[in-house]
Amino acid sequence: MDHFLYRNGVLHAEDVPVPEIATAVGTPFYVYSTATLTRHFRVFDEALSGMDHLICFAVKSNSNIAVLKTLAELGAGMDVVSGGEYLRAKAAGVPGDRIVFSGVGKTRDEMRLALTGGVRQFNVESEPEMHALSEVASELGVVVPITVRVNPDVDAKTHAKIATGKSENKFGIPISKARTVYAHAAALPGLEVIGIDVHIGSQLTDLEPFRQAYTKVAELTVQLRADGHDIRRLDLGGGLGIPYERSNVAPPLPLEYGQVIRETVGHLGCEIEIEPGRLVAGNAGLLVTSVIYNKQGEGRDFLIVDAAMNDLIRPAMYDAHHDIVPVIEAEAGADLHPVDIVGPVCETGDTFARQRQLTALGEGDLVAFRSAGAYGAVMASEYNTRPLIPEVLVNGDQFAVIRERPSFDEIINRDKIPEWL
Ligand SMILES: *Cc1c(COP(=O)(O)O)cnc(C)c1O
Numbered sequence: 001m002d003h004f005l006y007r008n009g010v011l012h013a014e015d016v017p018v019p020e021i022a023t024a025v026g027t028p029f030y031v032y033s034t035a036t037l038t039r040h041f042r043v044f045d046e047a048l049s050g051m052d053h054l055i056c057f058a059v060k061s062n063s064n065i066a067v068l069k070t071l072a073e074l075g076a077g078m079d080v081v082s083g084g085e086y087l088r089a090k091a092a093g094v095p096g097d098r099i100v101f102s103g104v105g106k107t108r109d110e111m112r113l114a115l116t117g118g119v120r121q122f123n124v125e126s127e128p129e130m131h132a133l134s135e136v137a138s139e140l141g142v143v144v145p146i147t148v149r150v151n152p153d154v155d156a157k158t159h160a161k162i163a164t165g166k167s168e169n170k171f172g173i174p175i176s177k178a179r180t181v182y183a184h185a186a187a188l189p190g191l192e193v194i195g196i197d198v199h200i201g202s203q204l205t206d207l208e209p210f211r212q213a214y215t216k217v218a219e220l221t222v223q224l225r226a227d228g229h230d231i232r233r234l235d236l237g238g239g240l241g242i243p244y245e246r247s248n249v250a251p252p253l254p255l256e257y258g259q260v261i262r263e264t265v266g267h268l269g270c271e272i273e274i275e276p277g278r279l280v281a282g283n284a285g286l287l288v289t290s291v292i293y294n295k296q297g298e299g300r301d302f303l304i305v306d307a308a309m310n311d312l313i314r315p316a317m318y319d320a321h322h323d324i325v326p327v328i329e330a331e332a333g334a335d336l337h338p339v340d341i342v343g344p345v346c347e348t349g350d351t352f353a354r355q356r357q358l359t360a361l362g363e364g365d366l367v368a369f370r371s372a373g374a375y376g377a378v379m380a381s382e383y384n385t386r387p388l389i390p391e392v393l394v395n396g397d398q399f400a401v402i403r404e405r406p407s408f409d410e411i412i413n414r415d416k417i418p419e420w421l
Contacts, residue, residue: 002283003033004370009329011368015397018288018327022366025390025401028289028307030377032062032402034070034395036284040254041074044276047258053272054120056100058238059085061277061374062285066393066402068092071280077120079238079275083110090117100235100273102149102197104170105129111136121145123197123235125172130185137190144190147197147235148182150175150220152213156201156239159318165200165213172198175216182224193229195270196220199237202278205251207260210239214264221268234265238275242282244321244371254279278374285373287312288327291365292344301339303358305367308343309350310383312369312376316349324352327366330359341367345384377403387411 003014011018013031021031044055056077059068063085068078069092077098078089089099096118101110104125111133114122124130124146137144151172156163164171173181178196185193200213214236221231241251254276261272289307296302314320324341336357343350352369361367380388391403 002370003035004286004368006329011325011327011329013286013392013394013399016394016399018286018368019366021392021394021399022288022290022327024399025392026405027366028287028305028311029390029392029405030285030287030372031392031394031399032064032067032281032285032373034393036373037067037070037280038074040280040284041071041076043254044258044274044280045075047254048261048272048274051262051266051272052270053274054098056098056235056273056275057280058275058277059089060378062281062376063088063378064391064393064402065092066391066400067281068094070393072098077273079277083107083113086110086114086117086119096120100275102199102275106133108132108136112140115140115142115144119144121147121194121233121235123147123149124185125149127173127181127184130181130188130191134188134190142190143192145192145194146185147195147233148173148178148185148193149197149199150178150217152198152200152216154200154209154212154216156204156209157206158201158203158239158241161318162202163200164202165198165209175220178220179223179227182227182229186229193231195231195233195235196224197235197237199235199275200239202239203241204239205241207252207256210236210257211260211264214261218265218268221265221270231268232270233273234268234270235273235275236261236265238277238279240276240279242279242371244282244323246323246370280374282371282374285371285376287322287369287372287376289367289369291361291363291367294362300355301337303339303341303361303367305341305343305352307352307369307389308345308384308386309347310345310381310386311343311389312352312372313379313381314375315352316347317379322352322372323370324356324358325368325370326359326361327368334359345386382411385411
């Protein structure tokens, strides 16, 4: 459920009419709903109730510091995968002891940054990283809590580009080698082994892969404890999917996911961390765009909108579906026509939807892409020298621009002409 509903035929973001925002900031733009972010965070929190837990929002899914602050004020921690994301979490006011540092290729500079600024734990992904972290921590005279990310070799049954838990993926260490790796970790100065980390992929629409992975983590917990490690925290990753297509069967609910956690690892007495991104932010955002032209092709009509693949890459990159709706609701019974919805970028891949059934729309009409709050703005680029689009946050009847559209001067002045030219 989200808070983007029609009222008197006009799409609203909470209590704000979407056309009002469009007039104030121009199109295209992203708009996020505080009430939806809050609701999704609380649903997870309730799903884990009764277990000692921390929900660490996956910053990579939506890293605007106003979004991070909204979640942090509800008690969220943050899962970051780069020094930049770490600094964003800090800028949003998140204390270091609520920031988890994940990622397959952390540099020594990034380690130093987090060890100096405070960090809850590092999720270590390889033996070389373990050695580097031990050295950096020792240089700084600190001891850093770590988990090791294990790769449980389960099939997440999701899009190949976002499956991370099979042995052929680059992530984590093979679970079969875990006991050896943990023994090495425990022997290194500067590290304190406190738990296990796993993250098998994104947009999972079936609970079975989670159950398999968490069952393996539970077995490993018992083995590692027998080996003398004080395993007291389990980071179970993110990955729960969302309904991108409202007409489809809905993915499992956080409550059901929480039940899987309870059943597989609940008896171990560990503190539980999860790292949801998409489920918290995905349906809390719209991308709003306006129609530039209606173009009639040969046997095919195109709706050319002012958003493009550089603003929202998911359809081009993952063949992702986004529900696309007119901001002014069509009259009941209005005729539907198949159109291809495309952006202005010079790439055939700049196609958001093919043969989508829509009512007639004309130049200047506003259109909203649903489920655009995660992996939208964060993956944007300035391809075709298109400025990054504004982000807006709504809260009840208020809205604020939380990232401005840069000017062309700002963009062009970042380039420098060498002396010899
Ligand atoms: C991407 C990622 C997440 C978040 O995944 P979602 O599908 O957005 O929930 C969590 N943890 C790690 C380590 C990730 O790489």
